[in-house]
Amino acid sequence: MEAHRVNVLLHAIGFGLVTAAIIATSAVAFSLQYAVTDVPNFAHGELLTVAAYAAYETQQHGLGLAIGAAAGATTGAAVAYLMYRLVLRGFVWKSSRLVYTVAVTAGISLIIQNGLGILFGNAEVTLNLPSDQARHVGPFLWTQTDITVILGSLVALATVHLTLRHTPFGRAQRAVADNRELARASGLRIERVISLTWLMAGAVAGLGGVALATSRSTFGPLLGNSFLLVTLAAAIVGGVGRVYGAMIGALTIGLVTELSGAYFNAGYKQVAALAVLTLVLLVRPSGILQVQRTRAEA
Amino acid sequence: MIDFMLTALTYVAIQSVLSLGLNLQWGLTGLLNLAYILFMATGAYFSAVVVSDPASPPGTEYILGLREPFLAGVVAGVLAATVLAVVVGAVALRNLRADYFAIVTLVIAEGTQQIAGQFRGLFNGSAGLVAIPQPLETVFQGRDYAVFFLLLCIGCVMVCFVVAEWLRKSPFGRALRALREDEEAASAFGRNPYTLKLRAFVIGASMAGLGGSLLGAYVTAFAPAGWGVAETLLVLVCSSSEALATALVRC
Incomplete structure (x- = not known):
């Protein structure tokens, strides 16, 4: 009995880690893009969806999942970049820009959802996965796909970390996130940094989308939108716009939702996510990585 | 044609109540409340x-079912919205950044919508409530009833309008506007942004509760599907300015 209980717990933690890995890629992309470009992107979920469909499309042409992931990242990056260059750039400098960005990104999200519905149909499509057995890895029970998702996510997060900390571009990104005017005054090409950040965040979100698609295996045009809730919850728990906070937030939300799903029923996952969110906001209004940030209200 | 006009005007009136509430939050205080x-x-x-019989029509499940009169239902609806607003506002307004508030309220709206859809015992899950009793439905018939309901809604609009105008012109309203324009300056003058915003948020939400009670009674049905973020944006677009009169005209 005792052993069984420990097993349930370990399996739930195992699932939680896989979920956390997917949430982390999505939430880090959201937070990175938000911190640098200052646009809360409510069409973020659609970056995941287009990437998932890109992976599906490559698979229809007989290509492997690795190429699918690459295609997903590329598509995510391209869509994010175009979203900024073609649409959002025009609204960034408006005086009351928050409501514009909310309305415009929500609009983009609807357009992409319905566009995908036209292209691929609103019925769910199936991503074929290599059939594999779950096996014990340490204390956890994972399939090969789970392991790939976790490793892929770790690689993506490590790449974000190395870029931010150890490249001139990363330093420029941090400077723009910290104080845009000062960065401009120091001679940084803000416009270029912001465009490239959309590209980078889109690629990371795209990888997250492919990972999400492999974990669901069947999905429709609402795939990313349904994932926006946990993504934002993780980003908020970690402190919106804090890339490392998003990783911690993803771990928290991923584990809590899977554990609550294992012990109660799947319906309680949202309740658990909201409860964690509420608790964190009450104790630490700016998220777990709380740092006072002085910055004019937009 | 007259029936159509009556229906349209009733919707306009209900939408006006909703717009007035949102206008307090967003127009006056600058809170972009996506929930x-x-x-x-x-x-x-x-x-x-509160007004329905327990489990009617058969097969539906929901809490309470008190068979109380319409007025008690409206009071309960407004009270419930107010209490929920205190909780949500206390959580979401703790961090005073405007964009943070928008993101948090979006998450709360989506999360609660999914919860309402999943737990069938609460409000009949994703199927929602149907056959909600209407006030005085036995007294008036046909077109008379439509006129009665329209007048009821217009009465509510007038009450909300008077309250909103009074608040806007009061020192409280001035403080809210000061807060919207420059939070730091307002705090420097001894205003507490958190409590001011919370009060505006709660008053606006109680108007939303009133509008919701009317809408539920008018349509006689309500389900989580009619409760997306798209609907909030619609109300937002309708009431996107401080001037109350335009808020009324635009919807």
């Missing part, structure tokens, strides 16, 4: 379960 629709839904659901 506004949640408070409308709370009003609709609670007033519905």
